[in-house]
Amino acid sequence: MNTTRTDRRHAGYAAFIAHRLSGVLLALFLPLHFLTLGLALDGAQALDSFLAFSELPWVKLSEWTLVVLLCVHLSFGLRVLALEFLPWRGARKSWLGWGAGLAAAAGLLFMIAVR
Amino acid sequence: MSDMRAENGHLRVSIWRGKSEGCFVDYQVPARANQTVLDVVTWVQRHREPSLAYRFACRVGVCGSCAMTVNGRPRWTCRTHVGKVARDGRLRIEPLRNLPRIKDLACDMAPFFDKWQRAGGRFKGTATRKAPMPRLDPSSPQRRAADAAIECINCAVCYSACDTVAWNPDYLGPAALNRAWSLVNDVRHGEQDAIVAAAAGAGGCHACHSHGSCVEYCPVELEPTASIAGLKRRTLRGLLTGGDT
Amino acid sequence: METRLFVLQRASALLLAPLVIVHLGMILYAVRGGLTAGEILSRTQGSIGWGAFYGLFVLAASLHAPIGVRNVLREWTAWRGRSLDTAMLILALALAATGLRAVWAVIA
Numbered sequence: 001m002n003t004t005r006t007d008r009r010h011a012g013y014a015a016f017i018a019h020r021l022s023g024v025l026l027a028l029f030l031p032l033h034f035l036t037l038g039l040a041l042d043g044a045q046a047l048d049s050f051l052a053f054s055e056l057p058w059v060k061l062s063e064w065t066l067v068v069l070l071c072v073h074l075s076f077g078l079r080v081l082a083l084e085f086l087p088w089r090g091a092r093k094s095w096l097g098w099g100a101g102l103a104a105a106a107g108l109l110f111m112i113a114v115r
Numbered sequence: 116m117s118d119m120r121a122e123n124g125h126l127r128v129s130i131w132r133g134k135s136e137g138c139f140v141d142y143q144v145p146a147r148a149n150q151t152v153l154d155v156v157t158w159v160q161r162h163r164e165p166s167l168a169y170r171f172a173c174r175v176g177v178c179g180s181c182a183m184t185v186n187g188r189p190r191w192t193c194r195t196h197v198g199k200v201a202r203d204g205r206l207r208i209e210p211l212r213n214l215p216r217i218k219d220l221a222c223d224m225a226p227f228f229d230k231w232q233r234a235g236g237r238f239k240g241t242a243t244r245k246a247p248m249p250r251l252d253p254s255s256p257q258r259r260a261a262d263a264a265i266e267c268i269n270c271a272v273c274y275s276a277c278d279t280v281a282w283n284p285d286y287l288g289p290a291a292l293n294r295a296w297s298l299v300n301d302v303r304h305g306e307q308d309a310i311v312a313a314a315a316g317a318g319g320c321h322a323c324h325s326h327g328s329c330v331e332y333c334p335v336e337l338e339p340t341a342s343i344a345g346l347k348r349r350t351l352r353g354l355l356t357g358g359d360t
Numbered sequence: 361m362e363t364r365l366f367v368l369q370r371a372s373a374l375l376l377a378p379l380v381i382v383h384l385g386m387i388l389y390a391v392r393g394g395l396t397a398g399e400i401l402s403r404t405q406g407s408i409g410w411g412a413f414y415g416l417f418v419l420a421a422s423l424h425a426p427i428g429v430r431n432v433l434r435e436w437t438a439w440r441g442r443s444l445d446t447a448m449l450i451l452a453l454a455l456a457a458t459g460l461r462a463v464w465a466v467i468a
Contacts, residue, residue, distance in 0.1 A: 006212060006278075007187030012327035013278075020324075024432055027425045030455060034418075037462035067384065074380055077373055083325045084344045084370070089263075093327060093340070107384075282435035321366040324431075350363045 011097045018104075019076035022069040029066055068108060075104035126201060128155055130167070131209040134216045139207070140164075146204065152192035153181050155206060156220065169220035179270025179334070183220050184209045189275040191334050211275040227271050227290070234291035234319075235310035240303060249303055261300035264293050264342045266335050273329035273339055285318030289329035289339030292320055296342035299349060311346075311353045320346035365427050372424040379417045404466040411467040418459030426452040 079100035082088070088096065126146050129139040142159050153171055160167040171181040176194040183192050186200050186207050197206070214222040242249065251258055273289040274280055280288045287295075295310045314320045320343045329339040390399065404410045426448040434440045 006184075006276075010328065010331045012325065012331065016324055016326045020432060023425075023428050027429050030421060030425060031458060034455070034458040034462040038458065038465050067387070070380060070384065074377060078377065080325055081370065081373060083340065084347050089338065089341065093330065093338075279435070315363040317362055319362060321362045347366065351367060354363050354367065 011094055015076050015079055015097045015100060018072050019080070022073040022076075025069050026066070026073060029069075071107040072104045075100040075107065078103070126155065126197065126204050126206060128159065128206045128208065130156070130159060130164075130220070131216075132164075132167070132219055134218060137216075137219075139209075146197070150197045152183070152185050152190070152195040152197060152200070152206065152208065155197060156183075156192060156208060167220070168218040176334070177268075179268045179272070182211055182270045182272050182275070184212055184275065189272040189332055191270065191272070194334065211271055213275050213277070213280045214271065224271060227269070227274055227288070230287045231269070231291045231294060233313060234287045234295040235298065235306060235313050236291060236294040238298060238301070238303075239305040241305040242303065251302065257300040257302060260345060261297045264297040264300075264337060264339075267293055267297075267337055268335065270334065272332050272334060273337075276328040276332040278326060278328065279322055279324060283318065283322050286322045287313070287318050289323075289343065292323070292346055293329075293337060293339040293342040296345050299346070311349055314346040315350040315353060320350065323347075365430075368423050369427040372420045372427075375416070375420045376424060379413070379420065382413070383417065401466060405468070407467055411463060414463045414466075415460065418463060419456060422452050422456040422459060425455060 079096050082096050083093065124146050125143040128142045128144050130142065131137060132140045142163050144155050144158050147154070153174060156167070156169050157171075160169065169181075169183070171193060172178045174181065174193045176191055179191060181192045182189060184190075185192060185195055186202070186205075188200075189211055190200075192208075200206070208220065210216050210220050210222040214224065214226060217223050253259075253262070267290060269290060271290065273293075277286075277289055279286050292314065295314060298304045299307055299310045299314075323340065323343045325340050325344070327340045330337075330341075333339070390403075429451065430444060430448045433444060
């Protein structure tokens with residue numbers, strides 16, 4: 001029934017998509033993260049051989065991606081909490097969206113600067 | 116500002132013909148200096164396609180009957196100036212999303228109103244004719260919350276705009292929940308519990324993800340996202356004070 | 361049930377926000393000059409504090425992620441109903457188990 005090609009270009013939708021996609025990717029990553037740390041159970045050596053692995057460029061890239069995802073998910077999650085629990089009307093709704101976007105960007109810049 | 120004259124001072128207009136099965140048919144419509152999308156549809160029906168089915172009533176932006184999807188956005192066609200939406204003189208007109216299609220541009224509003232009822236939209240008074248008129252303070256927080264939501268004329272633009280309605284068949288939708296919020300804040304209403312129960316159940320307020328498409332497109336500038344957030348907070352209160360939600 | 365899931369989701373989010381910020385800060389601090397297992401473990405081993413911090417983190421994430429994933433699956437796939445709810449419960453338990461095992465691995 002639904003052949004309508006919906007025009008979705010507005011900020012709230014972008015915020016939602018960023019929040020949802022980052023959440024899904026994080027959910028996929030989390031078990032891997034836990035299992036890696038579990039390697040410490042086998043002694044530091046097993047973890048170290050993995051961490052040497054983690055010096056590889058593509059691994060570093062995926063780590064950086066995960067930090068990015070966390071930053072994005074946190075910022076747009078705070079936007080949802082604000083929309084649901086704080087009073088807002090009118091223009092403030094878009095302020096919250098842009099504010100979240102800026103927070104995510106600021107977090108990322110900070111991390112690039114420090115690393 | 117887009118150039119609305121495609122060729123020879125005409126607009127290229129694609130209109131959905133059929134029901135759920137069908138196709139877009141193209142028409143060349145003379146472009147005029149002041150023209151709404153409803154004018155365009157009316158011209159096509161009068162001069163090209165007598166069997167074209169579409170709805171309108173007031174044609175001045177008061178009744179909400181003429182709502183359709185124009186270039187992917189749900190709008191009141193009588194209040195949509197062609198110059199504002201036609202890119203390169205092209206228009207794509209189809210019925211509202213998320214509702215079954217009857218014919219061409221007319222969709223079946225029954226599911227929309229069913230959900231309105233299921234959300235507890237029907238007012239139930241508690242006073243009798245012998246009781247004195249209730250004195251409502253318009254500046255009370257509850258009355259202000261109700262008044263902010265009350266102008267809805269049930270045009271279904273928000274319902275069509277809502278992706279969650281498209282993705283979740285149980286979801287009652289922004290208009291129904293907005294209405295429920297206005298009643299939950301109406302001190303004269305006798306069935307608050309039914310509203311909270313409907314809002315707390317499957318397809319209730321918790322399904323909303325606050326995209327805000329409803330706010331973006333409401334022609335009356337209502338904010339169903341805010342009403343739904345209010346219902347979310349209200350259901351929390353219901354959970355804390357007991358009751359099976 | 362939807363209300364309860366909503367509450368758990370939002371409550372775990374409120375808890376995760378500060379934990380995530382601390383965790384990100386820790387990572388940025390720790391990766392200076394490279395990262396070895398020895399360095400991580402020297403910080404965490406025997407520490408009740410880190411155990412409590414990460415234990416809480418794991419439990420909150422084990423609640424938050426499956427509830428979110430449930431919404432995504434219900435809306436973007438045809439999967440819904442009891443079987444989905446059960447699968448998400450299993451996911452939550454799996455995350456909690458592997459997570460707490462990892463916490464134990466670094467503090468023991």
